Amino acid sequence: MAYRLLIVDDSPAMRAFVRRVIGLSGFDLAACFEASNGQEALELLRGEWVDAILTDINMPHMDGEEFLRRLAADDVFRSIPVIVISTDATHHRKERLLAIGARGYLSKPFLPEVLRAELETTLGVPA
Amino acid sequence: MTGSALSVSLREAVDEVLETMFFVQNEGQAVEDRPIEELVASRVDFEGSPSGMLSLRITLQAAQGMAADFLGQESSELPPGRTTEVVSELANMICGAVLSRVESETTFRLSPPRTTIETGDVLTGCGDAIVCRVQLPDGALSVSFVYHGAGS
Numbered sequence: 001m002a003y004r005l006l007i008v009d010d011s012p013a014m015r016a017f018v019r020r021v022i023g024l025s026g027f028d029l030a031a032c033f034e035a036s037n038g039q040e041a042l043e044l045l046r047g048e049w050v051d052a053i054l055t056d057i058n059m060p061h062m063d064g065e066e067f068l069r070r071l072a073a074d075d076v077f078r079s080i081p082v083i084v085i086s087t088d089a090t091h092h093r094k095e096r097l098l099a100i101g102a103r104g105y106l107s108k109p110f111l112p113e114v115l116r117a118e119l120e121t122t123l124g125v126p127a
Numbered sequence: 128m129t130g131s132a133l134s135v136s137l138r139e140a141v142d143e144v145l146e147t148m149f150f151v152q153n154e155g156q157a158v159e160d161r162p163i164e165e166l167v168a169s170r171v172d173f174e175g176s177p178s179g180m181l182s183l184r185i186t187l188q189a190a191q192g193m194a195a196d197f198l199g200q201e202s203s204e205l206p207p208g209r210t211t212e213v214v215s216e217l218a219n220m221i222c223g224a225v226l227s228r229v230e231s232e233t234t235f236r237l238s239p240p241r242t243t244i245e246t247g248d249v250l251t252g253c254g255d256a257i258v259c260r261v262q263l264p265d266g267a268l269s270v271s272f273v274y275h276g277a278g279s
Contacts, residue, residue, distance in 0.1 A: 013198065013212040017148075020199045058237060087223025092234050107227065108220045109147035 002030030003123060004048070008041045008055040008067065009034075009085075018054060018085065018115070025116035038067025045077060052123055053082045057097070065100065072101040081122045085110075130257060133229065137259045137272050140224035145261070148220060149193050154262040161267060166190075166249045167211060169218035169242040173226060175235040179274040181222040182256070183214070184249045189266030190214050215240035221270060230276070 005022070009015045015034045022029055033048055035041035039062040041053070053071075057064035064084060071077045081103040086093065089107035097105060104122045106115060119125075145151045165187040172180045185193075187210075194213035195202040218240045226235055249267050252258035256271035 011212060011216055013194070013209060014216055016198050017216075024199075058239070060239075087220050087227075087237065088235070089223065089227035090230065090234060108223065109144045111147055 001125075002028045003051040003119075004031040004033070005029065005119075006033045006035065006041060006044065006048075006050040006053045008036075008038065008053060008059070008064070010036050010056065010059040012036075014056065021112045021115055022119070025112040027116045027119055038062030038064065038070065041067060042070060042077075045080075050080060052119060053080055054085055054119075055082060057084060057086045057088065057093075065097065068097065068101045083118055083122055133225075133272065133274060134257050134259070136228040137221075137225050137257055137270065140221050140228060141259050141261060141268075141270055144217065144220045144224055145263075148197065149217070150196050151193060151263060154264065156260055156262065161248060161250055163247060164249065165244065165246055167214045167242060168245050168247075169211075169214050169240045171218050171222045171240045172238040173222060173235045174238070176233050177226070177230055177235060177274055177276045179272070181218060181225070181273075182271040183218045183221065183268070184247075184251065185214060185217075185263075185268045186249050186266030187244065189263045189268065192265040193217070193263075211242045211244065215242045218242070222272075225272060229274070 007015045007018050019032050033044055035044050037059040055064045083104035084097050084102045085106045087108050094105045104118045106118050142153050145153055166184050167187055167190040169183045190210050191202045194205055194210040197213050222237055250260050250269045252271045256273045259270045261268045
């Protein structure tokens with residue numbers, strides 16, 4: 001099965017990197033959408049279904065925490081698993097984001113195989 | 128936290144980010160007396176507990192090579208501004224990696240990196256910062272870290 005992903009990050013370079021790493025890792029990708037903040041991501045989700053979302057935290061207009069809260073408050077979007085990708089690897093931040101709805105948490109820097117494993121675990125991809 | 132422990136954390140964070148995200152090996156301490164040259168400079172401030180800043184300077188050629196590797200493109204194919212975007216990410220990731228090593232139980236907020244292309248000595252540190260200087264295949268990198276911990 002191939003999956004549809006959404007990458008949310010205000011850095012075009014980071015979005016391109018994540019997309020590239022997913023491809024290099026051998027993850028089965030059907031489509032990959034991009035948004036530069038939470039607001040843009042919510043607008044995109046009104047027209048496109050995705051199987052999982054990878055999101056940054058520090059973004060202008062709508063940051064990752066608010067984006068997670070909006071997803072959790074939506075009857076349809078709350079079922080989409082979200083993996084946070086952040087430079088902040090502190091326990092406090094990780095626990096807070098998992099508590100408001102993140103399904104996975106990946107701190108930068110990360111290896112391609114770690115990203116793939118996180119995606120497969122979150123999506124329940126059979127080994 | 129002592130200055131030497133911070134210095135070790137900074138060195139470890141720089142090496143980890145370079146190897147994991149940029150596929151670049153640290154080739155040792157950068158040699159002094161480099162010429163004045165074009166470089167990319169980036170600064171990230173962090174606030175909360177702790178507070179401080181990280182300042183990074185990398186020679187332009189090395190930055191272009193790393194941006195190309197990061198994005199899987201040739202240096203000549205990089206769109207305008209993409210090198211400074213990648214250097215911003217480099218600064219952001221190193222700062223987060225250092226702080227996560229020294230303050231795993233607290234919270235901090237990073238400001239968006241401010242990144243410019245300048246001319247100067249890439250190895251210049253700033254003030255009372257802890258500095259890590261690295262030789263790269265295509266140039267040099269220096270990272271200065273100023274830290275005011277919760278108890279300092």
